[in-house]
Amino acid sequence: MPTTTAAVVESAAVTRVAGPTMGDAETQTLVPALAGLVASGRFPPEKLVTHHEFGQIQQAVDDVLAGKTSKPVLRL
DSSP: OOOOHHHHHHHSOOSOOOOOSSTTOOHHHHHHHHHHHHHHTSOOGGGTEEEEEGGGHHHHHHHHHTTSOSEEEEEO
């Protein structure tokens, strides 16, 4: 039987879920550049982010794998 992300999470005592935020990006220049792109309308972050309830974690993973979203956010 294949193990899903949701099954792994449900079987563990999870108190905190964390993921990568900026990787190894050089934030001193990246953050102002991104803020400028957002302000100018050239970078619409709302098109990259989707929100899921925590129980929908497998759907969030599936959406990333299918290319439907780049940044799933889980709500606890």
